[in-house]
Amino acid sequence: MKAVKLADWFLRLARRLLYLWVRTSVFPAKMQELPLDPMKPVCYVLQDRHFSNLLVLFEESRRAGLPRAEASLDSGGQRQPRSFFFLNRDRRLAVSERDAPRHSALLANLIGTTIADPQFDVQLLPVVILWGRSPGKQDSIIKALFSETWRPPGAWRQLLAIVLHGRQVLVRYNPPISLRDLVQGGLDEEQARRKLSRVLRVHFRRQREMAIGPDLSHRNTQVDAVLAGERVRAAITREAATHALSPEEARARAASFAREIASDYSHGAIRALELFLSWLWKRLYDGIETHNFAALTRIAPGQEIIYVPCHRSHIDYLLLSYLIRRNGLTPPHIAAGANLNLPIVGSLLRRCGAFFLRRSFKGEPLYAAVFDEYLHLMLARGFPLEYFIEGGRSRSGRMLMPKAGILGMSVHSFIREHSRPLLFVPVYVGYEKLLEGHSYVRELAGKAKQRESLWGLLKSMRTIKREFGKVHVSLGEPLALANFLDAQHAGWRDQAGDCPSPWSRAASRHAAAELARRINAAAVLNPVNLIALTLLATPRRSADELALQRMIAHYQALFSEASYAPTSIACKLDANEVVAYAERLAVVERFADPLGDLIRVSDKQAPLLAYFRNNVLHLFALPAVIACLLSHNRRLDGARVAQAVSGIYALLRAELFLRWSPAELPAASEAVIRVLIGRGLLLRSEVSGSLAAPEPISQEFAELHLLGESIRPMLERHFLTLALLEQQGSGRLTRQALEESCHRLGQRLTLLYVVNSPEFAEKVSFSAFIAALIEAEFLCEDEGGFMHFDHRLMTPLADAELLLSAEASQTIRRMAGAGVTEAGAESLSVAS
Known part of the structure; x- marks a missing residue:
């Protein structure tokens, strides 16, 4: 008896201390609206076990004049020590998962009594307690980040919720459920427990969804579904046989891959990120201009949407998700490289919808099967996605050769199950300055790529006080995959089981190239692009102001009168305003001269401007x-x-x-x-x-x-590659040797001559051009890796020479001839 009084004293003290801080909003406001029968006992049901929730229930039931939750309960002549139970059991205290109780002992007793005594009934009163407003209504980053989620909070997170949201606690009493009505139909105790648990879970789920939005967390709802997929089960069996693992060990390995990949979507994290980005954009940019978004809001309903943006900066995916949400659409789940799965940052990105993938699946067939099934599950369930078909960020400013990896998986998934239309939405992102600009220039100069780290991210925050102009985001013409496949392979719907196959792989490559063209067609011409096009073409990156304005006017006339594409967006400023705008951004500098002011690009800015010319x-x-x-x-x-x-x-x-x-x-x-x-x-x-x-x-x-002159560096790179092939002859160079020789000769040309293109000698640029020659069937590669060509390649060579000055073509031919012996020797070395 003394112990009971001590417990009561402790509960009263804890409740009073909690309510020094807690303020609640109770629904319904009038308890008369609850259809409670005063002649029947009431048992309260809470979803998750938290002491703070229990204290709130004790206090609010007392204030509302309802039966006390802490009071004993009369169940058919038996006195139960309390009038509440938790639906979700706390398994952490159990010795093993098997020993953990599946149902409340009080619930089991009430069901047993109800079945045994036809006169007995009890009213189950579900109570929803939410700490804080809906995440979408939060105006504080920290509060949004720690608002209610679908994942049951741990002790520390619950403590933070009390501190941050204690002044905005929502208590909702829901209509009572008659236990007698639920056990009708001759159910035994086990069936009745399962039925009641199912009814209560659905009830709590609907109430929580109404308050904080639907549960989109893959970790909670979809990892098991991925492991249950037929192809993943087959991969698990093969993994166990190949590596001499037990089925349980192989399945555990697959489960670890699924958790490594899967996002953990949280409405609170999305809202916190939205608030942070709203602050960041104001500090970082003059504004964000969007183009063609209205069309998306018309076509999105009923469609599976995959956003395919160009990849220029780490800002890309943050910016696009932010704009999609601001336009009233669901933010996409984003494919992110495993290199971004950093401590703290990775967890936050995961909660904002990022799912992670490794750069290569080679040697991990089980990982490939798990990722493929995860992607298919998301597409089949209608989640919008976003990924970058270039694979990585472009260091040169041009669209990179697209990779058909994850795009191919999407195509194959759609062929496998195409009940819902799938629409690719190309997105062009154009900047006027880049956060990563200087690191790109260093990498193009030959320095190693800087590895992402939490410390590097924190250091980069120092740049938020700088001026970065405007950002332009433009949506291109969507690509309906079903129509595209009809044009590529008319009978694809009848060959869903035969995938992947040669035709589907070819369709994926063609789709990647088409999307790259549509991204480029949605380009936005900004003032920095125009300045870069004009000044970098001049011998000393300088021009008389009036002459500069004339060149800008020529470019603008070509854009408007010989339009590249209907989805391309013009610069709204006139030539004079373009120059003034570039001065304000410190992209150019003015040099006073008695004969007229000169506008010039500094040596430091020139490599950065080349990026925006290439855009x-x-x-x-x-x-x-x-x-x-x-x-x-x-x-x-x-x-x-x-x-x-x-x-x-x-x-x-x-x-x-x-x-x-x-x-x-x-x-x-x-x-x-x-x-x-x-x-x-x-x-x-x-x-x-x-x-x-x-x-x-x-x-x-x-x-x-x-x-x-704007296209000359690219033409010279083409001519250098073709001249090397001509000098060496068909079947004499391997692809690797050709790339190495082009790279070395390109570096030599850069040292000998002024080339306003930092990417001119970049090996990736030559690799992309050689890949384009192979794609266009000018080159073919044999089993030994040697490159073969015929007379058709000589026509572009002659045409390219026609576009270069005699000095440039002679220099390149002389250097190509000098590099032949070394290239040939290397090709033999590689082959051996």
């Missing part, structure tokens, strides 16, 4: 090729111009992901030529139709030459 180089590739062709040859027959443009375009299209097909190229070229003629940069003979450049001493000729 939009594809928009002006065709005008630049035509300008380069005429400025170096002065006069050409119209047919020869068309032939040369066609030959060069075949090389450029694969590397820059240009949108026009060969059949569309003549019309696109003619539109460009008309603009150049209209602006006095080209002349056309009315008699012969031949094209000519203006007089060499004219300002227009100088401007035509500068327009062509």
